[in-house]
Amino acid sequence: MNEASQRTEPVESGQADPGPYDGASPILLQPAAAKRANATVIGMLVAVLLCLVLALPLAFFTAKPNGQSYRPDVDVTAAANDAKGVAGFTPAAPQLPDGWSVNYARWNKAGSDGVAFWEIGYVTPSQQFIALTQTAQPNPTWLAGRTDNAAVTGERTESGSNWELRDKPGTSTSLILTAATTVVLRGEFSNGAVPLTDLDALALSVVKALPEAGGR
Structure with a gap:
């Protein structure tokens, strides 16, 4: 075999024959x-x-403007009407004071405690949270659970209706109304203490919304 048959690619003038790639030398891109x-x-x-x-x-x-968090559009009245048939009572759908918003409104089936209840989550103008819970089947254990096992510390009157005050410092403050149904308003301390004025305002709205509580 002659030299011409052994070389398939010509070598340009002035360049050395690179020979076969040995796997160690760097590959230079053209x-x-x-x-x-x-x-x-x-x-x-x-x-x-x-x-x-x-x-x-x-x-x-x-x-969101001014750093406000998202607020869902919850139709409390519609949810209350839907729950009325299974609840056996009129679920509270109080009118909100200015600056308040609703996170949720729902009917909860009875769990292991045997208590079914209506529930609404409120956010106050100062971004505090208050849960409204209403049931026709309360018992002491359920009430203790809904109020963080707080002790009874007093009583408050809202438009002629008496509400029991329970307070657990650093955790929650609750108001309880006992009428044809039992309504619990529980304010959390997750973002600071909920002022009693906020609980009073919501309690007054509940009284106005429920004929059984003396509302009109």
């Missing part, structure tokens, strides 16, 4: 291959920048 690699990287960067440009306006327009 200018055309390097250009293609750079173009791919640049294309990826441009695509990322375009995604960011498209996402920023969406984030801007969906941001």
